[in-house]
Amino acid sequence: IERRANIDYLTGLYNRKKCEDDLQQEVRRANVTSSVGALLYIDLDDFKNINDALGHRVGDHLLIEIAKALDQITGVDNVVYRIGGDEYGVLVPTTQYHNLEKICNRIVNLFSKSWEISEKEYYCTMAMGYVEFPTNGTDAQTLLQRADIALSYAKEKGKNRIEAFNEEKNADTVRRLDLEKALRDAVADDCKEFMVYYQPVVNVADGGEPKCCGAEALIRWKSKGFGFMNPAEFIPLAEYLGLIIPIGEHILKEACLRCKYWNDFGHPNYKVNVNLSVVQLVQSDIVDTVARVVKTTGINPANLTLEVTESLAVNDMEAMNKVLNGFREIGCKVALDDFGTGYSSLNHIRSMPLDVIKIDKCFVDGVGDNAFSDAFVKTVSKLADVIDVNVCVEGVEQEKQKEALNEMNIQMIQGFLYDKPLPQEEFERKYVE
Numbered sequence: 364i365e366r367r368a369n370i371d372y373l374t375g376l377y378n379r380k381k382c383e384d385d386l387q388q389e390v391r392r393a394n395v396t397s398s399v400g401a402l403l404y405i406d407l408d409d410f411k412n413i414n415d416a417l418g419h420r421v422g423d424h425l426l427i428e429i430a431k432a433l434d435q436i437t438g439v440d441n442v443v444y445r446i447g448g449d450e451y452g453v454l455v456p457t458t459q460y461h462n463l464e465k466i467c468n469r470i471v472n473l474f475s476k477s478w479e480i481s482e483k484e485y486y487c488t489m490a491m492g493y494v495e496f497p498t499n500g501t502d503a504q505t506l507l508q509r510a511d512i513a514l515s516y517a518k519e520k521g522k523n524r525i526e527a528f529n530e531e532k533n534a535d536t537v538r539r540l541d542l543e544k545a546l547r548d549a550v551a552d553d554c555k556e557f558m559v560y561y562q563p564v565v566n567v568a569d570g571g572e573p574k575c576c577g578a579e580a581l582i583r584w585k586s587k588g589f590g591f592m593n594p595a596e597f598i599p600l601a602e603y604l605g606l607i608i609p610i611g612e613h614i615l616k617e618a619c620l621r622c623k624y625w626n627d628f629g630h631p632n633y634k635v636n637v638n639l640s641v642v643q644l645v646q647s648d649i650v651d652t653v654a655r656v657v658k659t660t661g662i663n664p665a666n667l668t669l670e671v672t673e674s675l676a677v678n679d680m681e682a683m684n685k686v687l688n689g690f691r692e693i694g695c696k697v698a699l700d701d702f703g704t705g706y707s708s709l710n711h712i713r714s715m716p717l718d719v720i721k722i723d724k725c726f727v728d729g730v731g732d733n734a735f736s737d738a739f740v741k742t743v744s745k746l747a748d749v750i751d752v753n754v755c756v757e758g759v760e761q762e763k764q765k766e767a768l769n770e771m772n773i774q775m776i777q778g779f780l781y782d783k784p785l786p787q788e789e790f791e792r793k794y795v796e
């Protein structure tokens with residue numbers, strides 16, 4: 364019965380349970396003798412592919428061969444475990460700790476050669492993470508978990524890599540998991556923690572007096588756990604988790620409602636700009652979603668501008684243009700955001716259905732000082748004029764930039780020179796009432 368409880372039927376190695384028991388005992392020994400030991404955690408790369416492509420028989424055979432080879436390494440015979448489908452553990456006892464490097468090298472060497480199965484040669488790479496005890500933990504559960512975290516760093520780095528557990532990296536992993544939970548909770552709580560800030564867009568067309576003509580809606584997150592957060596700190600994670608879809612719809616609704624309010628109370632021509640993430644744009648129902656929000660909020664669609672970036676366009680211009688045309692059919696406007704960065708191509712501004720091109724701040728920084736920046740803004744503005752598209756320049760901070768722009772036939776400016784993104788009430792106090 365004991366054998367059954369402790370042994371992995373396929374490879375004959377000890378199993379995870381036995382690994383935990385032995386580890387716990389070895390930690391106790393390390394504590395008593397004030398010495399150090401280690402646990403190595405090995406995971407095979409792409410084992411699923413081997414199984415799928417070559418069949419389970421070859422897969423099983425490979426697992427057995429690897430088990431045998433690991434168990435023959437001097438110093439760790441009898442302390443090798445199969446702890447998961449394609450995962451092995453190796454316990455380096457305190458008495459062998461001085462050989463840790465040698466043992467690791469021998470394992471790496473095993474995987475740099477091919478394995479012979481039914482007279483054929485197969486290559487299989489792995490990643491390995493390890494923890495030291497009692498330094499990295501004193502209970503088996505924690506140690507295994509941390510060895511697994513170290514393993515994930517190793518996987519990120521490539522094939523046949525070894526990584527030690529590291530408190531700092533662990534803190535990053537823990538923070539990311541906490542952030543993920545906070546983000547999921549915030550979405551589940553009807554997106555109440557997300558606020559919209561509004562940065563005025565200033566009309567400077569034809570050299571007239573600069574006048575606010577609307578605003579760009581910019582998300583902020585007032586998180587209970589993490590405090591006030593800017594989009595750069597959580598949008599990439601929200602995109603990765605797909606949460607940008609409900610969050611983005613929430614921002615769209617909010618912004619449309621506010622714009623409708625401004626339009627109804629004295630500013631019928633104010634427009635609102637809403638940023639759409641690539642993840643939102645590739646949803647097959649994105650046009651329907653926007654149409655629905657336009658309808659339910661009652662905003663005049665001509666006053667809603669959707670800001671998109673080019674990252675998706677490079678892959679599939681046709682699909683992108685179809686979506687953008689869909690927006691225009693509802694009556695909305697389309698702006699190309701951050702133009703000049705990332706995947707910008709001058710050909711795109713000719714083929715995309717656009718109403719506005721927003722020139723990125725990085726070109727504006729040099730305007731008035733730097734010949735390249737000046738030429739860039741002038742050129743884009745000329746091209747835009749030919750295809751009947753307006754230009755908005757973002758990130759204008761200084762009077763001298765504004766003066767240089769006066770000569771360049773720019774229709775709109777956004778930047779700290781006029782105002783920062785403001786909380787809704789403040790924006791309305793300054794620009795609506």
Ligand code: C2E
Binds near residue numbers: 724759
């Ligand atoms: P963006 O759409 O290009 O927005 C302009 C960014 O430049 C804003 O940063 C704004 O605060 C900042 N900015 C404006 N004028 C100036 C200036 O004069 N100087 C400087 N230094 N900065 C200026 P923010 O609000 O942190 O937003 C960053 C980015 O996050 C946005 O870039 C946009 O890509 C994204 N984002 C913001 N809100 C949303 C949203 O609701 N949905 C999605 N998908 N993305 C959003």
Ligand code: MG
Binds near residue numbers: 579638
């Ligand atoms: Mg934008």
Ligand code: MG
Binds near residue numbers: 700701723757
């Ligand atoms: Mg921008």
